[in-house]
Amino acid sequence: MPLSCCFIVLNWNGWNHTRLCLESLLPLLDNSRHHLIVCDNASSDDSYGQIQQWLSLQDSQVQSQCVLLATGANLGFAGGMNVGLVYALKHWKMDYFWLLNNDVQVHPQALQQLLDCAQEKPEVGLWGCSVLEAENREMLQCAGGCRYYPWLTVFRANQVGIKLQQAMQAKPQKLDYVYGAAMFFCAEAVKKTGLLNEEYFLFYEELDYSRRLQQNGYQLGWCKNAEVYHQGSASIGRPDSASRARIQTANYYENLSTLKYSRNFHPYQFPIIFFNRFILKALALAFSGR
Secondary structure, eight states: OOOOEEEEEEESSOHHHHHHHHHHHGGGGGSTTOEEEEEEOOOSSSHHHHHHHHHHTSOHHHHHHEEEEEOSSOOHHHHHHHHHHHHHHHHOOOSEEEEEETTEEEOTTHHHHHHHHHHHOTTEEEEEEEEEESSSTTBEEEESEEEEETTTTEEEETTTTSBHHHHHHSOOOOOSEEOTTEEEEEHHHHHHHOSOOTTOSSSSHHHHHHHHHHHTTOEEEEEEEEEEEEOOSTTTOSOOHHHHHHHHHHHHHHHHHHHHHHHHHOGGGHHHHHIIIIIHHHHHHHHHTO
16 A cells, blocks of 8 residues: 655745745645645735635645645744644544645655655654755755754754765764754654644754654654755845844744753753853853944
């Protein structure tokens, strides 16, 4: 029997990116066992209406495989994705779930590559992709995932800034977590591990989930030949007052999520982590006059 996958795309005030993402997923819906869920996180730019109109232009078979959900509020990354996961778990028996940022486009063969990897290594519960620059599709943003250094609360994307072919020939690097722009889950791992942790509004959701999944006996993996193309920080745009406000909001949630994650997984290191990240950072900003 053919394997089934549910693609879940989260949108928040990003209809133009979402349209490109959905168009890249359309060819994958030739298998009637696959489904697509778009979760709109209470957008204020008529994204819901635009996505609804786009779906109405597709053929009846595609429409029968797609669901558009309104979350009712901006629930953050974890909360928004969970709305889609809960719906899929309730209505369909899926083998896999593929969670995608709306500013990602997928290679036509990416899904098949992921299915092949997952069948070859069932001990891997969560796969990362080769995440490439949207404007330079040979250059890596991330090879599957990242390393995390808890004492410093620093992330480092694996193989960032090098060509994919070069990364494929290099020694594989350890994954502490799978990069959240494109996360491919085994359904059984999701059922065992649970949903994303909504304690995090932004940041650390994928690190938290990767840790919990590993605690449940699963491994993380990089599917080298599964290519996705990530626009990245396109929504930030030019440094006007609005984008500066968004950056300040992102910094706030990053700091908050750092504290929550460190408390949950590194409680004995927490006092030092707090000192390193906040006290030293505040002193550095004060001395620099910022």
